[in-house]
Amino acid sequence: MAAADGITQTQAIVDVRGLRKRFDQRDVLSHLDWRIPGGRVIGLLGRNGAGKTTLLRCMAGLSPIDEGSIAILGHSVDQPGGKRLQHIGFVPQTFDLFPWMKVRGYLDFTAAFYPRWNHVQTERLLDDWQIDRKQKVGQLSQGQRQKLAIIRALAPDPDLLLLDEPVASLDPQARRAFMDELMRIVQRPGKTVVFSTHITADLERAGADIALLKDGRIVLESDLPALRQRIRRVVLMRADGWQTAPLETGVLRATLDGTQAQLIVDGVGDDVLAAIAEREHARLDVQPLTLEDLFVELA
Amino acid sequence: MNRRAIGKLAALPFVRMPAGMILVGVVWLGSLILIPATHAIAIPFVGMVTWLAGMLLGMTLRTLMRTDTLLLPDFARILGQTGLLYALVMIVAPALFLFGVTGDAQHALLMAAVQLLAVALGLASGTGLRITLFVWIIFPLVGLLPADVHAILLHALTTSYWVPLLAALLAALLLRFILRPLLTVSDREDDDSPMQAIADGRKPANMASGMPQQRGFIGRKLKPILDATAQRNLERSVARLRKRPGAAARMSVIRAVLLPHDNLQGIAINVLVTTLVAGLYFTLIHHGDGMNVGFIASYAVLIGMSRFAAVGRGMVKMQPNLADLYLTLAPQTHAEFQATIADALLKLVAVTTFNCVIYSVLIAVLLHAGAPAELVLTALIVGVGASFGALAAHLVGPTTQTGRILVQMALLIGAMLIYNLVLWLMHRFGVLTGGLAGIVICLPFGLGAWQYARREYLTRRPCFDAPLD
Numbered sequence: 001m002a003a004a005d006g007i008t009q010t011q012a013i014v015d016v017r018g019l020r021k022r023f024d025q026r027d028v029l030s031h032l033d034w035r036i037p038g039g040r041v042i043g044l045l046g047r048n049g050a051g052k053t054t055l056l057r058c059m060a061g062l063s064p065i066d067e068g069s070i071a072i073l074g075h076s077v078d079q080p081g082g083k084r085l086q087h088i089g090f091v092p093q094t095f096d097l098f099p100w101m102k103v104r105g106y107l108d109f110t111a112a113f114y115p116r117w118n119h120v121q122t123e124r125l126l127d128d129w130q131i132d133r134k135q136k137v138g139q140l141s142q143g144q145r146q147k148l149a150i151i152r153a154l155a156p157d158p159d160l161l162l163l164d165e166p167v168a169s170l171d172p173q174a175r176r177a178f179m180d181e182l183m184r185i186v187q188r189p190g191k192t193v194v195f196s197t198h199i200t201a202d203l204e205r206a207g208a209d210i211a212l213l214k215d216g217r218i219v220l221e222s223d224l225p226a227l228r229q230r231i232r233r234v235v236l237m238r239a240d241g242w243q244t245a246p247l248e249t250g251v252l253r254a255t256l257d258g259t260q261a262q263l264i265v266d267g268v269g270d271d272v273l274a275a276i277a278e279r280e281h282a283r284l285d286v287q288p289l290t291l292e293d294l295f296v297e298l299a
Numbered sequence: 300m301n302r303r304a305i306g307k308l309a310a311l312p313f314v315r316m317p318a319g320m321i322l323v324g325v326v327w328l329g330s331l332i333l334i335p336a337t338h339a340i341a342i343p344f345v346g347m348v349t350w351l352a353g354m355l356l357g358m359t360l361r362t363l364m365r366t367d368t369l370l371l372p373d374f375a376r377i378l379g380q381t382g383l384l385y386a387l388v389m390i391v392a393p394a395l396f397l398f399g400v401t402g403d404a405q406h407a408l409l410m411a412a413v414q415l416l417a418v419a420l421g422l423a424s425g426t427g428l429r430i431t432l433f434v435w436i437i438f439p440l441v442g443l444l445p446a447d448v449h450a451i452l453l454h455a456l457t458t459s460y461w462v463p464l465l466a467a468l469l470a471a472l473l474l475r476f477i478l479r480p481l482l483t484v485s486d487r488e489d490d491d492s493p494m495q496a497i498a499d500g501r502k503p504a505n506m507a508s509g510m511p512q513q514r515g516f517i518g519r520k521l522k523p524i525l526d527a528t529a530q531r532n533l534e535r536s537v538a539r540l541r542k543r544p545g546a547a548a549r550m551s552v553i554r555a556v557l558l559p560h561d562n563l564q565g566i567a568i569n570v571l572v573t574t575l576v577a578g579l580y581f582t583l584i585h586h587g588d589g590m591n592v593g594f595i596a597s598y599a600v601l602i603g604m605s606r607f608a609a610v611g612r613g614m615v616k617m618q619p620n621l622a623d624l625y626l627t628l629a630p631q632t633h634a635e636f637q638a639t640i641a642d643a644l645l646k647l648v649a650v651t652t653f654n655c656v657i658y659s660v661l662i663a664v665l666l667h668a669g670a671p672a673e674l675v676l677t678a679l680i681v682g683v684g685a686s687f688g689a690l691a692a693h694l695v696g697p698t699t700q701t702g703r704i705l706v707q708m709a710l711l712i713g714a715m716l717i718y719n720l721v722l723w724l725m726h727r728f729g730v731l732t733g734g735l736a737g738i739v740i741c742l743p744f745g746l747g748a749w750q751y752a753r754r755e756y757l758t759r760r761p762c763f764d765a766p767l768d
Contacts, residue, residue, distance in 0.1 A: 062622050062763045080636065085629035090622075094765070098620055100492045100559060105533050109556055112537045113549075113627045136526075152623075 011074070013038045013160055013192045014059060018068035021054055028054050030216035032068070036194065038159075041186050043203035044196040046213035047299045052196040053093050055213065056164045059194075060090045073160060086114055089158035091149045091166045099138030103148060106137055107155070114156045125151045125181070129174060142169040150178060154185065161185070163195035167202060179205055200291035210291075212298055220298060228288050231297065234263040234273055236282040246280045252297055264289070264297050301377055308381040312359040319701045323352045331393055335400045342397070342410060346417045349389055353418040356385065357425015357477070358700075364481040375482060390414040405463075409456065412463035412470070419473040426477055492559050493613035525568060529559035553643045556624070557617075561650050570657050573602060577661055596662045596674045597718035600681050603655035604689055604714050610647060611693035611703040615766045622763035634757045641694060641753050648686040655682030673725045676734055681721055684741025685714040691745075691752030695759075698766070717741065 014036035021029040028051040036042055046052045057063040059070055061077040070077045075084050098106055103126070111117040126133060129147045131140070140148060146169045153161060161182075167175045179202055185191050186206075197203065203210065203224070210227055212220035222230070236246055242261045245254035250268040254261065261282070265273070270286070277284035289297070313320045327348040333341040368374060394411035398404060444452075455462050533555040540548040555562070560569070577598075621640070630636040659678030663671035689710045696706045717740065725733030 057763075060626070062625070064760055079632045080625065080630050082631040083629050085626055088626065090626055092622065094619065097623055098492075098556060100529075101533070101556065102530060105530055105537075108537050109533060109552060110623075110627050112540050112552060113629070 012036060013073060015071040019065055019070060020067035021058055022066050027216055032217050034218045036192060038190050038192050041193045041206050041208040042211050043208040044194055044211050044213060045295055045299060050213045051216060052213055053164050056162045056196060060088060060162050086156055087159045089153035089161040091153045091163045093164040097137050097149060102134060102136050103131055104133040110152060116157055118155050118157055122151055122155045143171060146170060147174060159190060161193045165196050167197060167199060182206060200295055204291050214299060227294060231266050231289055231294055233287040233289055234265050235285040236261040236277060236280060238282040246276050304377045305381050308377060309384055312356055315359050316355055316701050319355050323348055323355060327352060331396060334397060345393055346413050349414050349417040350421040353421020354425040357422040361426045366484050369484055389418055408463040412466035415470040416466050419470040422477050423473060493616035525560045525565050528562055528564040532562035550643060553639060554646050557643050558646060561646060566650060570654060574661055578665060592666050592668050593719055593722045596659060597715040599658035599662055599678050600655050600685060600714045600718045601711055602658050603651045603682060604685055604711055606651055607689040607693055608707045611707060614693060615698050618762050619765045625761060633760050636761050637757045637759060641756050644690060647690055651686040652682035673722060673730060677718055677721045680737040680741050681714060681718045684745035687745030687749040691748035695752045695755045
């Protein structure tokens with residue numbers, strides 16, 4: 001099935017409108033709108049408790065929503081919708097696979113229900129990631145269980161992969177191997193990946209687009225180069241020192257320290273910065289931010 | 300002394316099981332107040348309620364004993380001090396009260412010792428210690444003792460200071476058995492399906508969320524065998540589904556996953572183990588006088604039905620696991636998924652009824668029952684009705700721990716009462732008429748409850764959240 005029921009890459013694979021999700025009278029997600037076109041890798045960022053897991057679970061149809069709508073692969077998730085569900089791969093944050101089953105039995109059982117199942121890839125990953133097929137799922141380490149959850153999610157060759165902190169328990173080698181595997185998948189046409197993570201280096205390696213979840217909404221969507229171009233660290237230096245920040249509009253944060261004024265600016269052009277430096281008789285230094293710096297500034 | 304920590308620990312049973320603790324507390328106080336009026340009745344009653352309270356404390360204790368709790372500073376000492384506080388209330392205070400009322404120090408000491416023993420036994424039950432099984436063997440063994448020994452024991456109970464001392468020592472020994480494994484940081488045993496039978500070495504109390512499961516010698520030996528049968532059964536079911544896909548093959552695979560040990564070999568092993576234990580038990584009590592065969596035979600239903608305690612717990616505990624099954628099965632609607640789960644569990648009705656009948660045959664043989672066909676037929680009729688009813692109750696019943704326990708207790712008592720009623724009907728009106736009356740009583744009730752519960756379950760949206768308790 002090409003990109004699930006005729007959804008093309010230009011159409012939204014995920015279409016979330018006015019989503020509201022409450023827990024005990026507390027809004028976790030509020031009026032959240034989010035459209036994800038096909039063929040993209042999206043890194044979902046947000047602080048602890050921002051609602052990333054809740055959003056991904058709602059998108060997978062595993063958690064009911066209070067208001068709004070979610071359409072995945074062109075269909076509402078109000079009901080599971082049959083085989084459509086098999087085009088979604090989901091790796092949960094906690095590994096709620098069947099702990100009493102053996103790895104081999106678990107994968108055989110799951111495979112029996114899928115019309116397409118990549119046995120070659122599954123066997124290769126089990127070997128590469130050193131998972132004992134005869135072991136019980138409950139006997140695997142956290143990292144191994146996470147690997148198994150990833151193998152299981154990848155095996156049906158899903159069109160949409162929802163990964164909730166998929167590398168949190170993985171060692172650096174396994175993390176790199178997973179990212180390589182992810183890259184291989186997204187090179188296939190029509191594949192879309194949404195994954196939440198705190199390891200920003202992985203997002204940079206994957207060249208993922210960034211979506212920032214804050215205050216129950218997606219407050220920022222951008223690709224990395226554009227984000228880096230938009231948000232920068234500006235250092236203005238002069239011998240007289242600084243009493244007030246030399247710029248207010250477009251400044252996310254200003255730190256005045258002796259001769260230095262450090263500004264994190266959003267969408268302030270080079271010409272404006274040069275004019276300020278000239279006006280304040282200061283030396284100008286514009287530095288790009290790492291994704292981690294960006295996350296700290298924005299989240 | 301860390302009063303705040305002791306206060307928190309002491310209050311924990313009331314926080315976790317408020318209804319149960321308050322109910323037990325009120326009944327305990329009520330029976331204590333009755334001591335001056337009729338202490339022959341009130342004192343044993345206080346002991347029984349103390350045993351129940353001990354059980355609730357044991358259940359709390361079991362959920363508390365995790366590695367991270369054990370590593371809290373001074374935890375063992377604070378736990379000991381909290382224990383002393385409870386001992387003052389549950390053991391010392393009633394004994395002093397009795398002494399105040401009767402002025403009889405011997406009696407007061409005996410009461411303190413028996414209270415201590417009751418708490419220890421309750422704790423053992425609540426923490427899932429298998430030693431409690433032996434308590435049930437003590438009663439028939441006492442029945443086997445000659446009349447002279449009975450008289451000597453009774454005399455010793457009322458006059459000797461050694462009896463309270465011995466009872467206290469026995470309780471101390473029991474407490475050591477209970478607390479030592481709980482206070483030891485140990486490896487977690489690998490998980491089983493939350494809905495698995497209790498006959499393979501576990502009791503419902505052991506199955507609290509996140510708790511390591513304690514298995515006895517038999518349970519440890521049986522587990523690999525049962526796991527191997529589950530694995531073979533799953534492989535066969537998957538192979539059948541691949542060869543001939545269809546609704547029946549699909550359901551067979553789902554059942555192999557949700558109820559892994561409920562395959563033919565697994566059921567046979569469970570029946571064999573229960574037969575051996577029950578055989579020993581009934582051989583002992585067979586020699587007792589004045590036993591009611593019908594009442595004892597209703598144990599067949601009790602043993603069979605005890606399986607549903609695990610189902611009630613498993614329905615909640617398995618919620619997160621069902622998310623993966625949901626994505627795998629890819630149902631068209633939520634109701635379709637709920638129907639799949641409900642129908643998969645229907646296998647338990649057949650398994651439970653089969654077990655009830657087998658155990659009933661066993662009891663009829665062991666007790667040399669006069670009318671074995673009546674016992675077996677009653678077990679069949681009541682087994683079917685009660686299993687449907689129990690499955691219905693656990694499918695849509697309460698999700699809290701206390702609620703589940705109350706439902707299970709009501710189901711067990713109800714099933715035993717109906718068993719005796721149907722048996723009486725057969726005695727009174729003959730096998731055919733009595734049996735038909737039994738069918739009329741049991742089946743519409745069971746099937747009606749099941750149909751209602753299934754309908755209700757289908758309207759509910761599947762829940763994949765991890766349980767909080």
